[in-house]
Amino acid sequence: MLEVRGLHVHYGGIAAVKGVDLEVASGELVCLIGANGAGKTTTLGAIAALVSPSAGEITLGGERTAGLASFQLVRRGLALVPEGRGVFGRLNVRENLEMGAYHRSDREIGHDLEKVFALMPRLQERCYQTGGTLSGGEQQMLAIGRALMSRPKLLLLDEPSMGLAPLMVQKVFETIQAVARDGVTILLVEQNARLALELAGRGYVMEGGCITLAGQSAALLADSRVREAYLGE
Amino acid sequence: MGAVNLDILLQQILNGLVLGSVYALVALGYTMVYGVLGLINFAHGEVVMIGALSTLSVSRLLHNVFPGLPGPAVLLFSTLAAIPVCMLLGYAIERVAYRPLRRAPRLAPLITAIGVSILLQNVAMVVWGRGYHSFPAYVSTEPFQFFGATMTPVQVVIIAVAIAIMAGLMVLVHRTKLGRAMRATAENQSVAGLMGVDINAIISVTFVIGSALAAVAGVMVAANYSIAHYYMGFVLGLKAFTAAVLGGIGNLGGAMAGGLLLGIIESLGAGYVGDLTGGFLGSNYQDVFAFFVLIVVLVFRPSGLMGERVAERA
Ligand SMILES: Nc1ncnc2c1ncn2[C@@H]1O[C@H](COP(=O)(O)OP(=O)(O)OP(=O)(O)O)[C@@H](O)[C@H]1O
Numbered sequence: 058m059l060e061v062r063g064l065h066v067h068y069g070g071i072a073a074v075k076g077v078d079l080e081v082a083s084g085e086l087v088c089l090i091g092a093n094g095a096g097k098t099t100t101l102g103a104i105a106a107l108v109s110p111s112a113g114e115i116t117l118g119g120e121r122t123a124g125l126a127s128f129q130l131v132r133r134g135l136a137l138v139p140e141g142r143g144v145f146g147r148l149n150v151r152e153n154l155e156m157g158a159y160h161r162s163d164r165e166i167g168h169d170l171e172k173v174f175a176l177m178p179r180l181q182e183r184c185y186q187t188g189g190t191l192s193g194g195e196q197q198m199l200a201i202g203r204a205l206m207s208r209p210k211l212l213l214l215d216e217p218s219m220g221l222a223p224l225m226v227q228k229v230f231e232t233i234q235a236v237a238r239d240g241v242t243i244l245l246v247e248q249n250a251r252l253a254l255e256l257a258g259r260g261y262v263m264e265g266g267c268i269t270l271a272g273q274s275a276a277l278l279a280d281s282r283v284r285e286a287y288l289g290e
Numbered sequence: 291m292g293a294v295n296l297d298i299l300l301q302q303i304l305n306g307l308v309l310g311s312v313y314a315l316v317a318l319g320y321t322m323v324y325g326v327l328g329l330i331n332f333a334h335g336e337v338v339m340i341g342a343l344s345t346l347s348v349s350r351l352l353h354n355v356f357p358g359l360p361g362p363a364v365l366l367f368s369t370l371a372a373i374p375v376c377m378l379l380g381y382a383i384e385r386v387a388y389r390p391l392r393r394a395p396r397l398a399p400l401i402t403a404i405g406v407s408i409l410l411q412n413v414a415m416v417v418w419g420r421g422y423h424s425f426p427a428y429v430s431t432e433p434f435q436f437f438g439a440t441m442t443p444v445q446v447v448i449i450a451v452a453i454a455i456m457a458g459l460m461v462l463v464h465r466t467k468l469g470r471a472m473r474a475t476a477e478n479q480s481v482a483g484l485m486g487v488d489i490n491a492i493i494s495v496t497f498v499i500g501s502a503l504a505a506v507a508g509v510m511v512a513a514n515y516s517i518a519h520y521y522m523g524f525v526l527g528l529k530a531f532t533a534a535v536l537g538g539i540g541n542l543g544g545a546m547a548g549g550l551l552l553g554i555i556e557s558l559g560a561g562y563v564g565d566l567t568g569g570f571l572g573s574n575y576q577d578v579f580a581f582f583v584l585i586v587v588l589v590f591r592p593s594g595l596m597g598e599r600v601a602e603r604a
């Protein structure tokens with residue numbers, strides 16, 4: 058589904074990502090964990106064409122994405138829930154969700170809206186409230202629901218647990234699990250390493266712009282370096 | 291200062307509404323572009339001027355080819371011809387002057403805007419000459435009585451058309467998919483892109499719509515004052531910009547309210563400036579009020595009447 062080879066990204070003269078390789082197979086839920094400033098958001102940004110790589114190759118569904126803008130990647134089945142959620146604060150909940158379906162013109166948009174509301178009943182109650190007035194957890198739900206409205210094949214999630222109370226984190230992760238069970242391939246970026254590894258089948262550990270460890274979640278959870286650096290043991 | 295004469299007051303307010311309708315239409319162009327790009331398109335006033343002068347040229351042509359065509363029809367058809375001219379111009383201004391500077395420091399596009407403005411004035415001067423053109427009264431300018439004040443049919447048409455256009459724009463922006471994408475783009479370009487919105491297309495559409503409104507506004511002023519010239523866009527543009535700032539730049543409702551309010555302030559100011567200063571200043575000081583308003587707003591409430599924190603978009 059997704060293949061990243063030798064990805065380098067620079068901001069001005071500073072290298073933020075230095076030769077990242079990763080892949081996500083169809084139907085997988087993979088997580089990418091790492092400390093602040095490791096380059097996780099930058100990696101996702103490069104995949105979604107928000108930043109342009111200085112080197113490397115990204116293929117999505119077998120096709121290279123070089124030269125495509127982010128609005129074109131949506132049509133190829135990519136959705137990114139950005140760090141900080143990126144909810145449109147002045148659009149209401151329904152309009153936010155409709156923005157997710159912007160590239161579509163089929164007849165099933167209404168049906169998908171119902172599906173999102175079924176998955177996240179809180180959003181239905183808040184249907185005509187503007188995005189900016191939602192709580193952080195509701196905004197995260199809205200951002201995920203909005204991404205689902207595009208019918209993604211690959212969903213990129215950037216720190217969905219950020220700034221949420223534990224109970225809400227729990228809810229968000231349950232939602233992600235439900236989405237994965239529905240057949241959506243997911244690449245999940247998280248600082249909350251334990252939760253992410255417990256949810257994902259495989260994981261990558263990123264440090265200083267490089268992937269330093271990779272493997273099955275169970276193996277990573279048992280790894281002493283991971284336990285020490287990311288699980289606080 | 292004696293008792294206020296109500297008829298005169300009504301007259302000033304009516305005049306102000308006519309003027310304000312034009313300001314509002316032009317202010318919408320400034321505010322829409324500011325909304326999506328955070329940029330003041332100072333060439334916008336020149337689009338108004340090109341709208342008025344191309345309408346004039348087309349109307350002369352129409353009048354020669356179809357001498358029997360009634361005045362209002364001549365004006366309607368020539369305006370409909372001038373609108374696409376201005377739309378194309380607005381599109382070209384963005385593509386040529388602003389898009390290459392999208393990532394440049396904010397001063398660069400501002401300077402370019404002034405350059406485009408001067409360029410368009412000079413082109414218009416070459417095409418239409420330096421002189422003043424009288425704009426024929428295609429819609430009657432014969433005054434009629436209206437509750438003790440006088441109005442002209444052209445003024446009624448101006449107000450009615452402005453209201454219709456503004457209502458149409460609000461429907462477009464708040465009730466259509468395109469409008470939703472415009473609002474989303476104004477709020478967060480990169481996230482709108484992640485939703486599949488082609489940001490460049492939305493920016494182009496914004497310029498094109500603003501320019502269409504400018505064309506109509508240009509015809510309105512020319513028809514109202516029966517005059518058009520290559521320089522008419524400059525002061526009008528500045529005043530409409532003032533209206534946009536007064537209403538809160540970036541806010542559509544604000545541009546409309548700011549336009550109408552500025553028109554009324556100006557009209558009342560011009561009407562009473564003689565009384566207020568004991569005859570020291572005459573009504574030819576009308577223009578002073580708009581810029582006085584601009585300064586007051588910028589000093590005391592830079593976010594305007596309906597605006598939010600402007601600094602946020604730095
Ligand atoms: N727009 C930018 N301009 C300059 N440097 C940037 C920019 N964005 C990120 N960086 C730098 O690139 C590096 C990687 O940042 P990135 O946001 O990808 O990290 P992250 O792993 O997502 O961190 P966090 O967990 O805090 O979100 C950091 O050193 C950061 O300072």
Ligand SMILES: [Mg+2]
Nearest residue numbers: 097098099140
């Ligand atoms: Mg990050």
